[in-house]
Amino acid sequence: MQPILTDTSLSTLIAQGENNAVEFKSALVNPDSLARELVAFANTHGGVVLLGVEDSGDITGLPNDRNHEEWVMNIARENVIPALDVTVTQVIHENKTVLLIQVPKGRDKPYQTRKFQFLIRVGSTNRVATQAELMRLFQQSGVFHYDLQGVEGTSMRSLDLRKLADYFLKYDIDFEQEDDRERILINTDILDESGRATIGGMLIFGINPQRHLPNASISFAHFAGHELDDELLDKQVIGGTLDIQVDTALAIIKNHIRQPSRIEGSRTVDQIFQYPDKVFRELLVNACVHRDYAIHGSRIRVFMFDDRLEFISPGRLPNTVSVEKIKLGVSYGRNPVIVKFMENMRYIDKLGRGLPMVYRTAVQAGKQVEFMELGEEFRVILAL
Structure with a gap:
């Protein structure tokens, strides 16, 4: 194996010290200890293990008593469940060998x-995942869907029966005349098997969703400037079911956005570029449909500044999805119940065309749009 990382790059990496993405390990590390590092990085955001570097940052290197690349690969396959694919690179520093994993x-x-330890990376250390963190890990893998969970203290009486009747009428089902309405709602994931409203059912058909899910809402703030500490012109919390949240937030954005125009003959002509409504609507729908509702302490936030709009949604992207993939139309279903109903209500399609449309519209107008993950949030920044 030929070294592909330079000595200078290695020194730069070591100079950063151990952090949330870098770990030093001595050549004397045992397989279980190394496996803990691999598990913690894989369960979080990935990272690099430098094998042959002490905690102090001193490079002591690796002995020639084994094929260390093969040894590391075996640990990743046999000491990590499920098996993990890692990349191993050899670097030579002053005749000492270091492996970059x-x-x-x-x-x-x-x-x-x-x-049987589920570990995550926090700063420069690893710790066992809490129950809530473990649940989110299962959710990210697609094994578990949080919007299918029943909401404590709810039942069919917590749902808007008129809205349900209108919804099912589109599918030639006279919901009000059905003998076993509860079974219909269970079969469509609006109720769970115990008769509680699911999170998805509550957010689409609930009478007062925020009574049970207080942060399943949108916070809107308009600032007179470019920063969060500038004068706050308006602040609102938008509740209700997700379709109402989207429609209300869209109306608020349109009411607040600058629309300078002039009269030309009998026409009113915009003096600056105006995004079509579908751009704001898509960003609102995307935030509502794909946010991580297992994160209880945070709302969706929409911040309006003089030069940009920011749409901030709790939860990172799922395992196989990246920011670059989203631009190309790769879609994901963290909340399949919510996706199903919002699609049937014509708020979305499942073809992944929404965010690429936003990206193309901005670029064609010469505007910047940025998709990014920051901490446990997904953020879209749209230049105005």
Whole structure:
């Protein structure tokens, strides 16, 4: 194996110290200890293990007593469950060998050690995932869908029966005349098997969703400037079912956005570029449909500044989805119940065309649009 990382790059990496993406390991590390590092990185955002570097940053190198690349690969396959693919690169520093082990953000989360420990990376250390964190790991892998969970204290009485009747009428079902309405709602994932409204059912058909899901809402703020500490012109919290949230937030954005125009003959002509409504609508729908509702302490936020709009949604992208893939139309279904109903209500399609449309519209107008993950949030920044 030929070295592909330069000595200078290695020194730069070591100079950063151990952090949320870099870990130093001595040549004396045992397989279980190394497996813990691989598991923690794979369950979080990926990272790099430098094998042959002490905690102090001193490079002590690796002995010639084994094929270290093969040894690392075996640990990744046999001491990590499920098996993990890592990339190993050899670097020579002053006649000392260091292995750079690149651990990707795992595709098959959650990973665990042979001792059944689910670990995550926090800063420069690893710790056992809490129950809530473990649940989100399962959700990211597609094994578990949070919007299918029943909401405590709810029942069919928590749902808007008129809205349900209108919805089912589109499919030639006279819901009000059905003998076993509860079974219909269970079969369509609006209720769970115990008769509680599911999170998805509550957010689409609930009478007052925020009574049980207080942060399943949109917070809108308009600032007179470019920063969060500039004068706050308006602030609103938008509740209700997701379709109402989208429609209300869209109306608020249109009411606040600058629309300078002039009169030419009998026509009113915009003096600056105006995004079509479908752009704002898509960003609102995307945030509502794909946010991580398992994160209880945060709302969707829409921030309006003089030069941009920011749409901030709780939750990182699922395992196999990246920011670049989203631009090309790769879609994902963190909340399949919500996706199903919002699609049937004509708020979305499942072809992944929404965010690429936003990207093309902005680029064609000479405007910047940025998709990014920041902490446990997904953010879209749209230049005005």
